[in-house]
Amino acid sequence: MEQTNPKANFSNFPINGVSRNHVVTIMPVPAKKLVIKNLKSTPELPEDYMNQTWKKLKGAVVAIQQSKANQYSLEELYQAVENMCNHKMASLLYKKLQSLIEVHVSRNIEQFVAESMDRYLFLKKMNETWQAHCQQMIMIRSIFLYLDRTYILQNHISSIWDMGLELFGKYILLNTLVQTRVVEGLLMLIEKERQGDQVDRSLLKSLLRMLTDLSIYNVSFEQKFIQATERLYAAEGQCLMQELEVPDYLVHVDKRLAEENERVLHYLDSATKYQLIHTVEKQLLREHVSQILQKGLDQLLTEYRLTDLGLLYDLLSRVKNGIVELCSAFNAFIKKRGKTIVINPEKDKSMVQELLDFKDDMDTVVTKCFHKHERFTNSLKEAFENFINQRTNKPAELIAKFIDSKLRAGNKEATEEELERLLDKIMVLFRFIHGKDVFEAFYKKDLAKRLLVGKSASVDAEKSMLSKLKQECGGGFTSKLEGMFKDMELSKDIIQAFKLVHTSNKKLSQIDMTVSILTMGYWPSYQHMEVSLPEYMVKLQDVFKEFYLNKHSGRKLQWQPTLGHCVLKARFNSGPKELVVSLFQSLVLLLFNDCDELSLEDIKVATNIEDGELRRTLQSLACGKARVLLKTPKGREVQDEDHFKFNAEFVNKLFRIKINQIQMKETTEEQKATEERVFQDRQYQIDAAIVRIMKMRKSLTHNLLISELYLQLKFPVKPADLKKRIESLIDRDYMERDKENSTQYNYVA
């Protein structure tokens, strides 16, 4: 195949179709010579050339000034100027032009000085004159362009345009009367616009441009304008603060600021912007910051008006200290509002939920309205911590109980994710609490109940809560709680092993027994009660006890009948049922296998249950919702002479019935006991902390030790208490006073 190169084809052609060699041959050089001779005489200008030309030019300028048709073409005039310049008449030409313009401008002044006319008309006329002047100067300049570019440029004098401005300024606007009239007119127009009227913005723009061009904007206008602004908004601020609600006022201020910004955009010189906006901010906001906050913040926060709060933040962030004051007012509001939630014992029931909601709301306010400003997040925390501890112990207790209600089985209102989120939120509240050990005491009590009755909603949720607490307060805080879970697991293993050994024993395996073995110290302490169990139950207990103590030497077991619970099979006339009851309830019911009717005294003797407890037990069986016993005489309370009978006619649509025990109201004594326990624990914690610190530091002065202790301890303590603990540790030879310096302690290893 033949490949042709396109370049190769064209390379044969001569460029431009002509070859140079060719030209030489076709056009031989002619022999003729060209001779250039000197001119005989230099060209002369006509004598009155200057006058003639100026006349021409003057005519043209005057025609322009009077807006008449020009008889010469622009080309001709331009040529004329160029000629004059080239013939050294430039300076003369400039002077003549200047005086010509001066005459025209000074003539114009008369109309502005003469009679007083309507301000608006005056401005209009002024604008017209100015516009015409500019127009004329542009045309004049284009004719005298050559002058501008040569003579003026070389001699550093004002260009034709500048000369026009100078003259205009000199004659018209430096005339104080005219100047004041113009400025006042402008201010009047702006004020009108501020009052909401439509004004001719292009007029304003043009005249203000004029002032700028004449460089008298700053001196004659700006200052007065700012003063007028200040006066207007000072009055408006005073008045509207009284008249309007704060949110409306804020909206108004925002509108004003937008308007003023627009004003700058549309006709004011951009250099005025800073001063103008600053003035508006000062008069409408800074002067009123404390009043705005005092009058409106609480309302906005209470009514949760996010948009208004956002606006408030945006506005106040414009003025000096605005944010600082907003923040402290915000802080004060939280403390005040929070205190009302926390302090009132009647509202205890809803306290935690209210706190959670309140925290949620305030978080949203900080995120959405206050741009997550660090100052506000910190202030929010500080305020919560402050008010939540206004009431000692109670919030901690209620938070613990709230968590219990959420972790307890039967709480199906939330999915696991929701529960998890809720727990996270509660942890935030928990973080604020100073008496964390009070929380622990109550949490532990509830956890024990959940674990023993198998009422915990979800092991995962429990574990997750525990790990949150651990993360927050360290392993020391949760070690006992974790121990409780461990106990439950160990108990399961033990009972399995126990059953493996004893399946062969028919008598024992009739009853499905499980035992929860609790480590004393991990669990809350329970009141111990001796009760009489049926023989076969005692036997079962003993067999188990023997089994257990064989496995674990050096231990002793104490049965806790108050915590036991059972499932009883019952045969009613309507059919068999299963009753889920406490151990005490079962003991009472089991008595009715042998007798039909029993008195209170009989039951007391047979079961040996403590009187108050027994009465409550009987009440639950005979006066509650599920009355498996009949009491004579009838009544709500159990009296000394009451008799009880098995209710064979008992009916219930359920097969498995849970009979709730009647809870003793938590008495103040019990409350005190819990607190006392907490106090006891605190002493150990203080001891441990002192030893920990001293072990690390080896020797420390009293004050340093105390301050380190305050850092470590998670509950409020008085220095006097710490001193007592230190004394006690010195007595026990954990540490000693330095022999030379009595304020110094040394660690004794």
Next chain:
Amino acid sequence: MADENENEKMDNENQKPEKMFTLKKWNAVAMWSWDVECDTCAICRVQVMDACLRCQAESKKDSYGKQDCVVVWGECNHSFHYCCMSLWVKQNNRCPLCQQEWSIQRMGK
């Protein structure tokens, strides 16, 4: 926790129709503690059920620190934290309470 089927089988075998109530299931609760005469360790003045003061101060990562801080009984039947006692005997091989020669009778498990 319980094997229901197995239980029901048992119950059927042992039916005593004249009884109105039969105990089917029993969740008993017991509390264990060291079988000691005095529940405070005479050396560290902390309850023997709790970890000794030094163990607490070290705040062990193992949250079930008690397994490490067991109780020890001497022949004299006095009991202390094992940790406390092992430090004590380095100085003085006598029971701090009765001054008898210290020898271990048993250890908690």
